[in-house]
Amino acid sequence: MADTRRTRRPRRGRPAKTDPPPLESGYRLVVEVEALANAEEDNGWTVLATTVSAEGCGDGEILQAYQDQTTTVEPGFRWIKNPAAIAPVWLEKPERIAALAMLTVLGLLVYSVIQRQVRLYLRTHDRQIPGNKGLTAIPTAAVVLALFAQVALVQFWIDEQEVAQISGVQPHHRLVCDALGLDASWYAVPLAQKTSRDIQTP
Numbered sequence: 001m002a003d004t005r006r007t008r009r010p011r012r013g014r015p016a017k018t019d020p021p022p023l024e025s026g027y028r029l030v031v032e033v034e035a036l037a038n039a040e041e042d043n044g045w046t047v048l049a050t051t052v053s054a055e056g057c058g059d060g061e062i063l064q065a066y067q068d069q070t071t072t073v074e075p076g077f078r079w080i081k082n083p084a085a086i087a088p089v090w091l092e093k094p095e096r097i098a099a100l101a102m103l104t105v106l107g108l109l110v111y112s113v114i115q116r117q118v119r120l121y122l123r124t125h126d127r128q129i130p131g132n133k134g135l136t137a138i139p140t141a142a143v144v145l146a147l148f149a150q151v152a153l154v155q156f157w158i159d160e161q162e163v164a165q166i167s168g169v170q171p172h173h174r175l176v177c178d179a180l181g182l183d184a185s186w187y188a189v190p191l192a193q194k195t196s197r198d199i200q201t202p
Contacts, residue, residue: 003028114180115141121179129172144176151187 007024009015050062057065091097119138122128128135131143150168157163169187177184 111141114144115139117181118144118176118179121175127175129175147172147176 004023004025007022009022046063048059048062052062089100091100118129118141122137122139128137129139129144130136130147131139136143151173152167153164154167155162155164166187173187174184176182177187
């Protein structure tokens with residue numbers, strides 16, 4: 001619906017008699033709202049794009065399988081869209097693009113397995129580890145990996161003897177190792193000491 005109204009003049013002073021009055025034209029959209037007969041059946045649309053044939057799996061089963069992806073690769077794509085996660089990469093050859101995509105999905109699989117195993121172990125053993133807001137039993141893989149940022153290898157020399165120690169290891173680090181089936185002795189036992197006589201130079 002078209003609508004025209006008068007507006008203020010852009011300049012001060014008395015306008016000339018021949019000047020037309022300033023007008024502003026616009027449009028109004030009028031929508032007639034009617035109640036849907038079957039509101040629940042028309043509650044939004046979902047577009048399905050898949051290589052699975054209709055004979056192999058129905059639309060409802062595909063949608064349900066997609067929505068059930070809580071610990072698989074799919075949620076990880078939200079994380080890698082962060083500019084800090086993956087730096088810009090320029091590839092031209094199709095085989096290199098395919099290789100990068102495969103490595104990305106493979107990395108997300110490992111990422112998802114870490115999250116799934118840690119959550120399963122914590123729930124089974126009724127344990128918690130530090131999270132973003134206190135203790136949690138459902139940490140993300142990013143939280144689990146960030147816990148090990150404080151773990152460091154400290155190396156120094158005393159009288160021609162190299163001493164190596166692991167610093168920053170906490171009980172929750174060993175708990176994560178147990179959840180993932182890793183040997184926690186990597187972080188518990190000091191590394192072997194070496195003297196300058198044991199080091200062979202070419």
